[in-house]
Amino acid sequence: MASIWTVAYVVSCFKLFLIPTYRSTDFEVHRNWLAITHSLPFDQWYYERTSEWTLDYPPLFAWMEFLLGKIARYFDKEMLVISNLNYASDATILFQRLSVIVTDFVFIYAIKQFCDQFVIQYKKDADRSSLVAHPPVVLAILIMANCGLFMVDHILSFSRTIQLCYNGFLFGILVLSILRMYQGRHLESAFWFAVLLNLKHIYLYIAPAYFVYLLRCYCFQSYQDGRIAWRSFSITRLVATGIVVITVFLTSLGPFIYLNQLPQVLSRLFPFKRGLCHAYWAPNLWALYNMADKGAAIVGSRLGLVSRTDLTQAVMTGGLVQEYKHVILPAISPVITVIATGISIMPALLNLWLNPRGPQSFLRAIVLCAFGSFMFGWHVHEKAILLIIIPLSLLVMERKRDAQAFLVLSVVGHYSLFPLLFMPTEIPIKVLLLISCSVFAFISLGKIYNFGFGILTWPLLTRWETLYLMIIPALEAYNTIGHPLLGLSQQLPFLPLMLTSVYCALGVSYCWIKFYVNAFSMKHHKHAKQS
Numbered sequence: 095m096a097s098i099w100t101v102a103y104v105v106s107c108f109k110l111f112l113i114p115t116y117r118s119t120d121f122e123v124h125r126n127w128l129a130i131t132h133s134l135p136f137d138q139w140y141y142e143r144t145s146e147w148t149l150d151y152p153p154l155f156a157w158m159e160f161l162l163g164k165i166a167r168y169f170d171k172e173m174l175v176i177s178n179l180n181y182a183s184d185a186t187i188l189f190q191r192l193s194v195i196v197t198d199f200v201f202i203y204a205i206k207q208f209c210d211q212f213v214i215q216y217k218k219d220a221d222r223s224s225l226v227a228h229p230p231v232v233l234a235i236l237i238m239a240n241c242g243l244f245m246v247d248h249i250l251s252f253s254r255t256i257q258l259c260y261n262g263f264l265f266g267i268l269v270l271s272i273l274r275m276y277q278g279r280h281l282e283s284a285f286w287f288a289v290l291l292n293l294k295h296i297y298l299y300i301a302p303a304y305f306v307y308l309l310r311c312y313c314f315q316s317y318q319d320g321r322i323a324w325r326s327f328s329i330t331r332l333v334a335t336g337i338v339v340i341t342v343f344l345t346s347l348g349p350f351i352y353l354n355q356l357p358q359v360l361s362r363l364f365p366f367k368r369g370l371c372h373a374y375w376a377p378n379l380w381a382l383y384n385m386a387d388k389g390a391a392i393v394g395s396r397l398g399l400v401s402r403t404d405l406t407q408a409v410m411t412g413g414l415v416q417e418y419k420h421v422i423l424p425a426i427s428p429v430i431t432v433i434a435t436g437i438s439i440m441p442a443l444l445n446l447w448l449n450p451r452g453p454q455s456f457l458r459a460i461v462l463c464a465f466g467s468f469m470f471g472w473h474v475h476e477k478a479i480l481l482i483i484i485p486l487s488l489l490v491m492e493r494k495r496d497a498q499a500f501l502v503l504s505v506v507g508h509y510s511l512f513p514l515l516f517m518p519t520e521i522p523i524k525v526l527l528l529i530s531c532s533v534f535a536f537i538s539l540g541k542i543y544n545f546g547f548g549i550l551t552w553p554l555l556t557r558w559e560t561l562y563l564m565i566i567p568a569l570e571a572y573n574t575i576g577h578p579l580l581g582l583s584q585q586l587p588f589l590p591l592m593l594t595s596v597y598c599a600l601g602v603s604y605c606w607i608k609f610y611v612n613a614f615s616m617k618h619h620k621h622a623k624q625s
Contacts, residue, residue, distance in 0.1 A: 101234045122180050123147040124190060124259060129176040131156055132163030136349060140359050144176050150362040154292035154346040162193055194247055194259050201266030202238060208273045209234050212491065229491045232538045237269075237487050239534075241527040242480045242508045245515060261477070264294050265484050272460070272488065276453040280312040284335050288342035295363050296478065299435075299467035300485075303459035306443050308335055311450050320449065370426050374591050376474040377510045377598035379434075383423065385596050390422035431472040438466035445614060454492055458613045461486050465606045476514065476595075479507040479602070486609070490539060495612040497539045498554045499605050505532050505563050506601035512570065513591050521574060562601060569597060 126145040134142060139149050139156055149156060163174055170185035172178055209230040247261050271286035287304055290297050312335065315326035344351075350359050375381040419425070442462035446455055464482040468474055483504055489496040508528050515524045540546055540553025547553060552560045573590035577583060 097228070097231050101231065101238055125173050125181055125186065126176070126179075127151075127156070127159045128163045128166055129174045129178070131160040132167070132174045133176055136160075137353050137355065140350070140355060140362050142176070145179055148362065152292045152295050152346060152363065153350060153359065154289065155294060157346075158293070165189070165193075190259070194262070197260055197263035198247070198266070201262040201269070204266040204269035204273060205234055205237050208269055208276075208488065211273060211276055229542055232542065233487075233491055235538075236490065236531075236535060237484065239531060240480075240484065240487070241531040242483060242511055244527055245508070245511050245524060246477050246480070261480065264290065264297075265480070267293070268297065268484070269488070272453070272457060272485070275307070275456055280308060280331075281334060281338050284308060285338050285342065288339045292342060292346035296481065299471070299481065300460045300463040302439060302443055303446065303456060303463050306446050307450065307456040307459065310447050311456075316450070370431070370472060371474070374476060374513050375595040375599075376468070376476040376478065377506075377595050377602050378469045378471075378474055379599070379603065380426065380470075380474075381595045381599040382603070383426070384420075385592070387420045387423040394422060428472045431470055434470035435466050438470055439463045442466075442610070442613065454489070455613075457485060457489060458609075461489070462610060462613060465609065469603070469606055476510055479510060483507050491542070493612075494543050494554065495615075496609075497543060498559075499609045499612060501535060501539065501552075501554055502559055502563065502601060502608075503605040504535060505566070506598050506605070508532075509566055509570070510594065510598035510602070512573075513594055525570075562604075565597075569593060 122145060126147050127149055130139055130142050130149055136153075136156075139153075142148065166186075166189050167174055169189040170183050172183065173181055173186040173189070175181070212230050212233060243262050243265070247259050267286055267290045271283045271290065274280070274283035274286060284304070287297070287301075291301065309332075310322070313328050313332045315323045317323055347356065347359070350356055371380050371384065375384065439462060442459050446459040449455070461482060464478075464485065468478050468482060471478075483500075486496070486500050486503065490500045491497075505528070508531070512524055512528075515521075536547075536553045543554060545553040550560055551557050552563070555563075573594060577586075577590050582589060
């Protein structure tokens with residue numbers, strides 16, 4: 095599999111090529127976390143607030159920052175001074191870029207291992223004789239060269255203040271955990287996922303899939319017809335899993351529990367005082383909900399049913415806002431989002447419990463849990479779309495339907511990240527990244543499944559799906575060129591963001607429904623072995 099290492103080498107070189115870019119920007123969040131963990135004892139980490147960018151990630155990530163600080167001091171000690179707000183020397187920029195590139199090798203290693211596992215299964219599966227090209231290499235390129243990760247880890251994180259730039263490293267641990275589940279090494283899978291949760295708590299969204307699958311397929315066994323063998327329950331396996339998970343959590347949180355600081359840590363990790371939507375609406379159900387409320391408010395105003403004062407609360411085109419007060423539709427509370435998220439993932443979890451068909455069904459449950467949290471979660475960040483795209487990309491060689499869903503979601507999901515890169519110098523980079531990754535995905539998967547370009551149809555897609563994606567270039571042309579030329583940048587600065595979010599929300603919603611239908615229509619095949 096030397097070719098996969100070639101892919102890794104080329105991708106890493108491209109990351110190194112980006113090091114000299116955007117040298118005038120700051121890295122306050124990451125720099126501040128390095129300074130806090132390096133300069134203060136750990137019992138003060140979650141209380142320090144010199145900077146507005148306080149430490150709000152789990153302790154295991156804080157300890158990683160602590161270790162990085164030991165190396166950072168050899169680049170520039172001044173970056174480790176807490177009071178040096180907005181400090182961004184050349185040495186600081188170099189260190190932060192290199193630290194991301196180096197930790198990305200965890201991601202590369204995990205993808206390499208997953209592709210090796212796929213080669214073994216690919217050679218054993220006679221049903222795949224129709225596949226052409228080199229699926230493992232295609233899979234490696236699709237994931238390693240994911241343009242979304244490039245945007246958030248190697249461009250966005252270094253072009254302005256952003257909270258985290260180690261997404262590749264974290265996704266590497268996730269893929270490694272999924273791989274161990276594929277290999278039947280359940281305890282190792284549980285260990286790596288527990289580590290992941292203590293590095294970044296957003297992965298709690300997919301924890302239900304782990305719980306259900308480990309309980310159903312590790313602690314219980316099944317009859318040949320798939321029914322659960324209730325008497326096969328293994329208390330030993332349940333206890334072993336619990337010990338592994340609890341040990342990781344105690345290692346991470348134990349010191350803060352001992353100091354009675356757990357409430358303070360949790361208050362930093364779960365700040366529910368933020369609004370329903372992020373400053374830039376993530377393309378989910380609440381973006382459509384907000385748009386519907388705004389439209390209803392405008393209609394109500396013209397009919398004399400809504401006062402001008404109430405209407406101004408619904409105006410989202412005046413700038414970036416953190417909270418939005420609904421005028422017509424009922425207000426949404428955090429409890430409602432939790433309930434909605436739970437309802438959205440429950441069918442997937444029930445299906446995983448009742449009809450587990452090997453680790454592929456587990457991976458589909460992960461994707462559906464990520465979908466549910468993204469569609470209905472509270473204050474969802476637009477970058478969370480990668481929590482769906484990366485796991486889904488692992489399924490593109492499984493079935494044509496999975497590849498279809500991936501192609502649509504990868505284009506619309508990655509395009510939804512464009513507003514995060516709003517500097518003029520970033521426009522050509524993000525456009526070229528999306529075009530190159532999308533063209534490769536369509537051509538390679540089209541060859542694998544024997545589909546080509548047609549009249550108003552792209553490989554594997556229906557005509558309506560193709561037409562939907564074809565509108566995106568026009569939308570981006572308006573946002574980048576048309577909106578400023580019309581002189582609307584001052585009057586309606588938020589309009590391009592709103593149009594992008596709402597249009598992408600339609601596509602993401604479609605992919606969610608499509609993938610849900612695909613997951614429930616999955617039939618047992620030779621590749622899906624019972625764990």
